Amino acid sequence: MAITGAAGRIGSVVRAGLRDEVARLVLIDRVGLTAQTPTEDVHQLDLRDAEAVTAALKGVDAVVHLGGIPDEAPLPDLLDGNVRGTHHVLEGARRQGVRRVVLASSNRVSGFYPVTETVTHEMPARPDGLYGVSKVAVEALGRLYADKFGLSVVCLRIGSFEDAPSERRHLSTWLSPRDGFGFIRTALTAPDVRFETVYAVSANLRRFWDTDAGANLGYIPVDDAEAFASRLAAGPDPAESDPQGGEYASAEYTLRHM
Ligand code: NAI
DSSP: OEEETTTSHHHHHHHHHHTTTSSOEEEEESSOOOOOSTTEEEEEOOTTOHHHHHHHTTTOSEEEEOOSOOSOOOHHHHIIIIIIHHHHHHHHHHHHTOSEEEEEEEGGGSTTSBTTSOBOTTSOOOOSSHHHHHHHHHHHHHHHHHHHHOOEEEEEEEOEEOSSOOSTTHHHHEEOHHHHHHHHHHHHHOSSOSEEEEEEOOOOTTOSBOOHHHHHHTOOOOOOGGGGGGGSOOOOOOOTTOBTTGGGGSHHHHHHHO
């Protein structure tokens, strides 16, 4: 198996979880890592280097692609890091005969739906910023490689991956490390997948997203942000028309990062 973005916040959790489960774990990041077990195989490279990505995926059966820019940024950077980077991973996977690619998408592909709406993966994208637009393109690349080249692809629309909820929006969007790992491991191993899109969110009482697709894939989340509700600063409840993306959906947020 392989992890891109293995040095990152989610990558570190997935690395620790998979390390003892697989015979060989390929770790890819532009940040230098040190192998911690004989099973780990470190590749320091930039995902914008297509040949290096393809070479690192030799002999790999499944890859979870987490590497990229995880937030709002100028569009050229997002196109380069997220869209080109993902293309290189999918193309490397095709050339090396990789069976399954799990793509890190984001809840922010649909952050302009109002908080009152339960969103399913089948509804049209409503990105809340340019980062969300880049993840729509990431999902489209995954669909193309599944349809055209027969790759098995799972897009995970990741919620807010945090040790614990730290703001009120997280009551709806939190993805605990335990559930995050659970979704990713299931996405890597579930049988008979051509193309699936799944919201990866904990079992939050106030969640915005439908979790049936995740259950069909084989993972039912266990944590609920509601357990932390009393610890979060009381604030006004979101208005019915507010977008799910909260501050991320504001004009100022995108203008500040452009
Ligand atoms: P992170 O920023 O902690 O980790 C990303 C890793 O990718 C870093 O180690 C970085 O060095 C590496 N990277 C970035 N660009 C690279 C490049 N061009 N070549 C090689 N390596 C590169 O991000 P995090 O939080 O672990 O997120 C992982 C993925 O999950 C990202 O794709 C992000 O968009 C997605 N995601 C994360 C969410 C979260 O709550 N953390 C929510 C929704 C989606």
